Amino acid sequence: DTAVSQTPKYLVTQMGNDKSIKCEQNLGHDTMYWYKQDSKKFLKIMFSYNNKELIINETVPNRFSPKSPDKAHLNLHINSLELGDSAVYFCASSAMGTTTGELFFGEGSRLTVL
Amino acid sequence: GNSVTQMEGPVTLSEEAFLTINCTYTATGYPSLFWYVQYPGEGLQLLLKATKADDKGSNKGFEATYRKETTSFHLEKGSVQVSDSAVYFCALMTLTALIFGKGTTLSVSS
Numbered sequence: 001d002t003a004v005s006q007t008p009k010y011l012v013t014q015m016g017n018d019k020s021i022k023c024e025q026n027l028g029h030d031t032m033y034w035y036k037q038d039s040k041k042f043l044k045i046m047f048s049y050n051n052k053e054l055i056i057n058e059t060v061p062n063r064f065s066p067k068s069p070d071k072a073h074l075n076l077h078i079n080s081l082e083l084g085d086s087a088v089y090f091c092a093s094s095a096m097g098t099t100t101g102e103l104f105f106g107e108g109s110r111l112t113v114l
Numbered sequence: 115g116n117s118v119t120q121m122e123g124p125v126t127l128s129e130e131a132f133l134t135i136n137c138t139y140t141a142t143g144y145p146s147l148f149w150y151v152q153y154p155g156e157g158l159q160l161l162l163k164a165t166k167a168d169d170k171g172s173n174k175g176f177e178a179t180y181r182k183e184t185t186s187f188h189l190e191k192g193s194v195q196v197s198d199s200a201v202y203f204c205a206l207m208t209l210t211a212l213i214f215g216k217g218t219t220l221s222v223s224s
Contacts, residue, residue, distance in 0.1 A: 004157070033211060040216070041152075041201055041216070041217040042214075042216050042217065043158075043214040043217070045211045045213070048210055048211050055210055056210050090157055102160050102163070103160070103212055105157030105158045105159070106157050107155075107156055107157045108156075108157055
């Protein structure tokens with residue numbers, strides 16, 4: 001059983017399209033995250049949700065909209081895709097209030113915008 | 115603000131060589147520090163951690179010591195293997211998220 005699963009794993013689309021990436025965790029964690037990893041492997045936090053409530057929203061264009069229907073799911077919807085959105089998007093989860101820093105990551109969703 | 119700086123890669127070593135990947139941080143207070151590893155085509159996994167000054171984290175032969183005086187958390191391994199080839203990320207924990215360094219790619223050849 002995969003702890004943090006993301007779909008799709010690969011996504012190729014045209015500029016201007018709208019796409020979604022789904023994430024589910026079965027660890028019973030309260031906090032979920034979206035990170036973006038660029039072509040140079042740099043990882044940047046985008047969003048963090050705790051018990052379905054947004055707690056971090058970094059400087060991300062408002063074309064990106066996270067949605068958390070329940071604490072086990074955090075989906076990422078992207079409108080009007082641009083070339084610069086091409087990246088690997090990682091979902092992660094952690095137990096609420098943890099200072100241990102152990103985030104559990106999904107395998108990533110590679111988005112390519114043509 | 116909070117930030118993590120790690121040495122630029124790639125680092126290329128022969129099997130059984132000694133590994134050091136430098137990491138320094140800037141933070142308010144004394145955050146917990148971590149090393150994560152990303153194997154090709156996979157997500158990140160926690161490699162080791164230290165939660166207070168002078169703590170030493172260790173796992174799979176890797177070690178790192180939390181040095182408050184130098185604000186450092188350098189990763190070391192005495193004898194690397196081909197299977198250690200991966201990208202290594204130093205990170206610190208803020209109140210709300212992990213902040214990562216830019217990652218260091220390690221390539222080990224036999």
